[in-house]
Amino acid sequence: MNYYRYQSIDPENKVQEPQMTRRQYDFIVVGGGSAGAVIANRLSEVRNWTVLLLEAGGDETEISDVPALAGYLQLTDLDWKYTTTPSPTRQYCQAMKGDRCFWPRGKVLGGSSVLNAMVYVRGSRNDYNHWEALGNPGWGYENVLKYFLKSEDVRNPYLAKTAYHETGGYLTVQESPWRTPLSIAFLQAGMEMGYEVRDINGEQQTGFMLTQSTIRRGSRCSTGKAFIRPVRLRKNLDVLLHAHATKVLIDKNKRAIGVEFLKKGQKNVVFVRREVILSAGALNSPQLLMLSGIGPADHLQEHGINVISDLPVGDNLQDHVGLGGLTFVVDAPLTVTRSRFQTIPVAMEYILRERGPMTFSGVEGVAFLNSKYQDPSVDWPDIQFHFLPSSINSDGGEQIRKILNLRDGFYNTVYKPLHSSETWSILPLLLRPKSTGWVRLNSRNPLQQPKLIPNYFAHQEDIDVLVEGIKLAINVSNTQAFQRFGSRPHNIPLPGCRHYEFMSDAYWGCAIKQFTFTIYHPAGTCKMGPSWDVTAVVDPRLRVYGVSGIRVADASIMPTIMNGNPNAPVIMIGEKASDLIKEDWGARPTRQYG
Numbered sequence: 001m002n003y004y005r006y007q008s009i010d011p012e013n014k015v016q017e018p019q020m021t022r023r024q025y026d027f028i029v030v031g032g033g034s035a036g037a038v039i040a041n042r043l044s045e046v047r048n049w050t051v052l053l054l055e056a057g058g059d060e061t062e063i064s065d066v067p068a069l070a071g072y073l074q075l076t077d078l079d080w081k082y083t084t085t086p087s088p089t090r091q092y093c094q095a096m097k098g099d100r101c102f103w104p105r106g107k108v109l110g111g112s113s114v115l116n117a118m119v120y121v122r123g124s125r126n127d128y129n130h131w132e133a134l135g136n137p138g139w140g141y142e143n144v145l146k147y148f149l150k151s152e153d154v155r156n157p158y159l160a161k162t163a164y165h166e167t168g169g170y171l172t173v174q175e176s177p178w179r180t181p182l183s184i185a186f187l188q189a190g191m192e193m194g195y196e197v198r199d200i201n202g203e204q205q206t207g208f209m210l211t212q213s214t215i216r217r218g219s220r221c222s223t224g225k226a227f228i229r230p231v232r233l234r235k236n237l238d239v240l241l242h243a244h245a246t247k248v249l250i251d252k253n254k255r256a257i258g259v260e261f262l263k264k265g266q267k268n269v270v271f272v273r274r275e276v277i278l279s280a281g282a283l284n285s286p287q288l289l290m291l292s293g294i295g296p297a298d299h300l301q302e303h304g305i306n307v308i309s310d311l312p313v314g315d316n317l318q319d320h321v322g323l324g325g326l327t328f329v330v331d332a333p334l335t336v337t338r339s340r341f342q343t344i345p346v347a348m349e350y351i352l353r354e355r356g357p358m359t360f361s362g363v364e365g366v367a368f369l370n371s372k373y374q375d376p377s378v379d380w381p382d383i384q385f386h387f388l389p390s391s392i393n394s395d396g397g398e399q400i401r402k403i404l405n406l407r408d409g410f411y412n413t414v415y416k417p418l419h420s421s422e423t424w425s426i427l428p429l430l431l432r433p434k435s436t437g438w439v440r441l442n443s444r445n446p447l448q449q450p451k452l453i454p455n456y457f458a459h460q461e462d463i464d465v466l467v468e469g470i471k472l473a474i475n476v477s478n479t480q481a482f483q484r485f486g487s488r489p490h491n492i493p494l495p496g497c498r499h500y501e502f503m504s505d506a507y508w509g510c511a512i513k514q515f516t517f518t519i520y521h522p523a524g525t526c527k528m529g530p531s532w533d534v535t536a537v538v539d540p541r542l543r544v545y546g547v548s549g550i551r552v553a554d555a556s557i558m559p560t561i562m563n564g565n566p567n568a569p570v571i572m573i574g575e576k577a578s579d580l581i582k583e584d585w586g587a588r589p590t591r592q593y594g
């Protein structure tokens with residue numbers, strides 16, 4: 001009896017779907033991901049508003065709780081399993097089967113915050129000041145900082161006491177409770193290279209840091225867990241899982257009146273009194289807008305869709321791209337290998353004590369650096385490193401090669417020989433790409449994935465900056481901190497780049513087109529901008545131009561992709577969107593509500 005009662009009051013228990021839904025809600029939020037979960041929570045703080053959250057996926061599993069198993073969620077039912085369209089000129093993803101990179105996206109309550117590597121980064125203050133300067137009042141750093149703080153519950157006391165962190169919010173942030181000795185070598189290497197070791201979420205971004213993660217007591221803290229579970233008993237909030245929205249219904253006055261969705265193969269319609277908020281992510285929000293008649297007129301007409309508002313929906317697709325598989329070898333047994341870590345004692349330590357290697361997401365350190373093209377005095381670094389005490393071969397070829405869609409010959413030639421080596425890697429990433437891509441419909445079928453064209457490396461400057469980033473990563477291996485362990489680059493050249501001198505600029509320029517590595521940060525496809533910006537889809541209050549009663553609030557609204565991993569910024573967007581909506585409908589913004 002007590003057990004059942006505990007289940008109903010436990011703030012971390014899973015959501016239960018309602019037996020019956022209402023015919024009409026004040027707000028319908030489509031997508032319960034990083035942004036949507038926050039918005040459903042914050043809007044339902046207003047007790048006399050009714051809120052429906054429609055989520056296409058189900059709930060999280062025991063596997064998704066375990067940070068070290070993040071890679072095992074891809075290609076499962078929790079993933080939309082999207083792939084990029086091959087480049088006609090083979091500009092990217094050449095080492096992948098069919099020249100297609102996989103683009104995993106969370107299809108689950110919590111969205112991509114359930115699949116992600118849990119790295120907590122807010123971006124540079126310059127990103128947000130730039131958004132504001134583009135004509136988006138209220139999006140400057142000083143304003144958005146309060147929303148980062150509002151959601152945060154940091155668990156490291158030394159961070160909590162600074163002005164840049166907060167305790168008591170819904171989202172738990174902490175350094176991983178477990179790390180390898182190489183993580184400290186990474187910080188020492190940064191200092192040898194002239195960088196500060198600092199909280200890159202604090203006063204300045206340039207520097208090296210041990211990863212801050214969205215982890216709670218050794219488990220993943222997704223936005224589903226953080227924002228929905230604690231409020232799942234609110235009477236005015238209904239959450240429907242496995243509910244796939246197919247269209248926003250818009251009347252002849254161009255006002256949103258409801259949402260059509262599929263559940264258990266049945267078509268349903270639910271009506272809205274105030275607003276529909278699309279938080280389906282940077283790939284699905286533009287898809288839904290286009291299916292609803294909002295998008296580039298020519299493209300919609302091509303698919304026989306009635307045009308309601310002609311807008312550049314799906315353009316401005318931006319992503320962080322880098323070189324995958326940049327691997328270094330050391331002599332000492334300091335790295336994460338399958339034989340040492342896939343063991344019963346390691347599993348037991350996690351199950352019984354919520355500690356040990358399974359609490360670690362793979363990324364031990366992050367750093368923000370300046371290539372020779374970036375003025376270091378501006379504190380707007382153009383390169384990010386993710387430091388991993390492992391490589392794509394550390395699992396013996398079991399999973400990582402699959403989720404990267406690597407061609408067998410490529411993997412066997414370059415990475416299989418690392419079989420019994422101790423390896424570590426850096427993922428050098430281009431932070432502010434000039435090349436932008438686009439999302440389009442493949443068809444009118446809402447169940448078919450949209451066409452995703454990342455258009456990486458269309459600008460030579462992107463290649464030049466990234467090549468400099470790769471050379472900076474090699475400098476890390478050359479520092480005394482890593483030379484102590486005999487660190488050296490893995491020296492098998494990539495098959496398609498053998499005609500270049502190994503490790504020359506031309507070689508690296510070739511390597512990034514072969515082993516193109518995105519860490520899955522698509523953004524910008526429903527760009528926020530002022531009314532005079534012809535490339536904008538939503539206004540600075542996130543309302544879609546040309547219609548009423550629809551907002552977009554997720555990674556799609558970023559005018560330019562921010563410097564770093566987007567989960568925390570998207571949560572911030574969810575927080576700020578909620579306050580904008582409350583202001584517009586005359587409700588008081590709240591600071592916190594249990």
Ligand SMILES: Cc1cc2nc3c(=O)[nH]c(=O)nc-3n(C[C@H](O)[C@H](O)[C@H](O)COP(=O)(O)OP(=O)(O)OC[C@H]3O[C@@H](n4cnc5c(N)ncnc54)[C@H](O)[C@@H]3O)c2cc1C
Pocket residue numbers: 030031032033034035036054055056057103104105106107108109110111112113115116117118119120121243244245246279280281282284285288519520521522554555556565566567568570
């Ligand atoms: C593998 C991976 C690793 C990553 N690692 C990191 C990291 O370590 N740190 C970091 O900061 N960021 C990381 N990211 C990126 C980050 O997680 C995303 O940028 C962020 O979660 C995007 O939030 P969102 O709200 O825009 O979209 P999502 O979180 O993807 O949410 C969209 C939600 O909408 C639902 N949905 C979509 N279409 C429909 C529909 N038609 N009807 C109903 N529901 C729908 C989806 O199922 C999903 O739940 C990673 C992403 C991936 C995929």
